[in-house]
Amino acid sequence: MEPVTMLLAMSYRAIGDQFHDRLEQIGLEPLRPAHGYVFRLLKAKRATTVDIGQHLGVTKQAAAKIVNELDEWGYVTREPHPTDKRAQYVTLTGKGRDYLRLADNLWSDLENEMAEAIGPGTLDTIKQGLTAYLQHVHGDDQPGLRPVW
Amino acid sequence: MEPVTMLLAMSYRAIGDQFHDRLEQIGLEPLRPAHGYVFRLLKAKRATTVDIGQHLGVTKQAAAKIVNELDEWGYVTREPHPTDKRAQYVTLTGKGRDYLRLADNLWSDLENEMAEAIGPGTLDTIKQGLTAYLQHVHGDDQPGLRPVW
DNA sequence: CAAAGTAGTCAACTAGGTTGTCTAACCTTA
DNA sequence: TAAGGTTAGACAACCTAGTTGACTACTTTG
DSSP: OOOHHHHHHHHHHHHHHHHHHHHHHTTOOOOOHHHHHHHHHHHHSOBOHHHHHHHHTSOHHHHHHHHHHHHHTTSEEEEEOSSOTTOEEEEEOHHHHHHHHHHHHHHHHHHHHHHHHHOHHHHHHHHHHHHHHHHHHHTTSOOOSSOOO | OOOHHHHHHHHHHHHHHHHHHHHHHTTOOOOOHHHHHHHHHHHHSOBOHHHHHHHHTSOHHHHHHHHHHHHHTTSEEEEEOSSOTTOEEEEEOHHHHHHHHHHHHHHHHHHHHHHHHHOHHHHHHHHHHHHHHHHHHHTTSOOOSSOOO
């Protein structure tokens, strides 16, 4: 049996590849994973560019490039931070929210198919197990999302 | 609960970060993940540069660069292919096998710690579940190992 | 209120891939 | 057995997505 690390890498790749293929099929602009993960963060909480970099696991400069792209393409805008004049909140536009909704549907389709393929109970155990592992390793300040290759 | 994709990405990163840290602690040259994954492949079977590229999920040119590095650093050598004069088998040197042995120990330490943290049964379910999922998605020709970011 | 720290921007650079092209060898198949 | 298509590997040019470092404006802390 493969070591768990390999299985994690291959599974992440496998599900990501499917996501990417289906995005193309339905004719949606194929943003990169990082872009989508930014959307998910912005849906969950208000965040600045620095916050985004931390969440992704890249430098703030790299995060700034991503945010610039999303801004140019009309998915996000920047708003002044209410108390800190240096900072700006990055927020989703309508276009951004639309994209996120479609992408979320796609993710949940894929997750449902996974549940069907390996059994809902098994999927549940996987999710709970990995969640527990992350909690065990990093406590409450989680590592970046970006896989280090 | 986070979507399973996020959990896969974060878990892969978390375990990989730990591996990297410990490699440094014990003073081993911190090769990149790709290098280690090449070692593992070469241990399992004879492989050419093209095979390696396929296994990693990168082009043969990218694989050739990695093999060149490993060769310069003394971890692998090339041997003529017995029947195909174009091709060369890439094989581990003693130094390569030594490195692999240490790295494998480290991986199994980490996997044991994971088992301890979340329970051996849970880990087992995770591994079997992911294996089944990969089989379901890709059948016998597995996707590349490299996470697409 | 001075010193240290932080958000964001700009610029230069690098790592690690990509595509495209070529040669020599291999594999049909007619 | 010769012809046409395919494949392994090498070389080169290029590109993408990150990095480090430096700087300004603002904020927090002792």
